Amino acid sequence: MEKKQRRVSMVLVVVCIFLVALNMRPAVTGIGPLFNVLLESLHISNTKMSFLTSIPVFCMGLFAPFAVPLQRKLGTKTAITLLIIILTIANGLRFLKESYVLLVVTSFAAGFAIALIGPILNAYIKKKFPSRFTTVVGIYSFGIGTGATLSAALTLPFYNHFHESWTMALGFWAILAIIALCIWILTIQNQELPETAVFTEKVARNPWKNVRAWTILIYFGLQTSLFFSMMSWLAPMLQDKGFSLGAASTMLTFMSIVQMIGNILVPILMEKWSSRIGWLFSLGVFGIFGFVLLWVGSGALLWIAVFIIGIVLSGLFPIGLLLPLDEARNDEEANSWSSMVLSGGFMISAIIPILIGYCYDLTGNHTFTYAIFITLMLGIIATIIFLKKK
Template identity: 50%
Template sequence: MNQRSKWSAGLIIFAIFLVSINLRPAVTSVGPILSTIRESLHVSSTQMSLLTSIPVFCMGLFAPLAVPMQKKYGYRLSITVLTGLIGLATVTRIVFSSYSALLITSFLAGFAIAIISPIINAYIKQKFPTRMEPVIGIYSFAMGFGAAISAGFTGIFYKSFDGNWALSLSIWGFLAIFAMISWFAIVKDGPVRKVGTHQTDQARNPWKNKLAWTILIYFGFQTSLFFSLTTWLTSVALEQGMTLLTAGSVLTLMTIVQLVGNILIPSLVNRYPNRLIWLQSLIFIGVVGSAIFFIDSTWAIWISAVIFGLVLSGLFPIGLMLPLDEAVNNREANEWSSMVLSGGFMMSAFAPLTIGFVYDWTATHYFTKWIIVILFILMSLSVFIMQKQKKSV
């Protein structure tokens, strides 16, 4: 690759990074001040969990629109407009701060994120076919970075803005402005790069493929774990006697560890490419972290946060790689990724909602911890089935 090509590739990766930062704060910024918002609006924990569940469900429901939208408008215009929608939905929370307004803005953000994610996934497959793993690592790192800064600074903003939670949430919308401008300026729609021997317009229907369904189920369980922890980890820490800022720091620590792992683990996977061994190893470590999570002590929740961050940093990017590994052309990469992200995110919308309902019913997060354990067990079973299916092909 010549110097000009390297510079062009670097700019494209930079644009992917900026857009990807915006794919989490609209959701993850709620967690650190969830209890405060609930008390301010006089709503239940179940109602508050909808602020996570609705955008996550939208991420699944509208993901199939990625394929027709990308075909009609191209990568450049599609992601520019959708990134702008995320920014608009988030910024308007300062003006419209009722519970119903939060639900509507959550819906709009989830709609945009739903379509952006599979489009970027397919774009990486097309643009970087021989360096897919490290670029997906950067993509995952950027999402983790967005989650980390929103988890870390929302509580600080809340204190700095004299308890104005609406401003603390809306400020994250300004991240989208620079991302939108940069993507539109840098990315150009051009001819598809053909690589390998399987370049054809024919694509297997993932909805009729058993392996695709198993990948979808795995992805659903791992995203359920992520959104359950980002929504409720701060609340669990508060129940164990921490202050709001300290409890928010637990979530920040988890996301920072995840951030570092998002770069390291995909690079290691590129060197040692057996995805399923990686997944089962990470899940086992996660089960250990879940056991420590049950210890009713402040040190235990810090240790669990580190372990959960490490585990999540590998589970998500590998989950993105699985449908791309099976795809034989760009059309199939787009359709398989769209299916996996669609069904997976729709599945994961119910986990934070279930935790909120159980917490309203029991007034304790003891059962929240058991739900985390169950998610790890279900993930392990899905990976085991995936392994059997791959051997039978």
């Protein structure tokens, strides 16, 4: 009976992790389907629009180091509750009015909350599921992918349903955060789970003085740059190729669905074929082919390109979460390495969407955009080679 209760408790924890993860992308990725709508409504440049993606991503990096002290001070349960409340308010404020400044402020608040949730949940998973953390991280990344997919698929229908009100379409995501908040409080706050962590006497290594940690950080930054840039710019890029807003949004949704499925399948497959380097090399080569096809292709070839890119993104992200946890010798290292990788990685990835917007404003076409994506893939392969040598 006790084993059964423990199993049920663990399942509830996994469900809560999934629901929290659902809310870690819509505040950012909900902008992409309405990119051109917001551009025209707010009368701003592509560069300014890019800030709506880059600001929360930069915040994810800037504030990630504060996750460990917050977790120590408040505990995982209370810290996550507070952060989900902030995320709910950030999304809810978008109901108020059509304002670029308000979008910037709420993007900052959302980025702050997401920045702290990520490392806290990473360490929590490592601690509670030491023997199955690859699978649980897969469920966590699946939740993030599902949230991104929902925002890509439903933001435009919400916009149309609410009589072309983008404030309603973006603010509606506060409801998803409220659901996660209620279930987290009801199931986690009043429940003490048995500790399953394996403690070690080894002295924790400082990741900031470790070359391998820096390599993982650069890898994470490059792959995250790909994700956020694609979520923001895929629809405008396809519209530039002649697609309507609806068709471009459909293809963005398709890529998100592929990625969402891959987020759970890749970690499960990695339980059987565990070579991180092997997976990364395969995804790297596959990714270059996909982005070249997206650049030069048309018609049905674009669907194939988007399918390939969705698969690549779905694998790169969970592996990025696993790499610092693989290196961790104890709970303290799980916290510090994950915090460093997420912090530096997200700060790197905040640069790319702005760079793409600036290049588009400068040239009026997406030639530089495709070149940037391919360069990012080559950079990822370079970090993989370095990790393999070490």
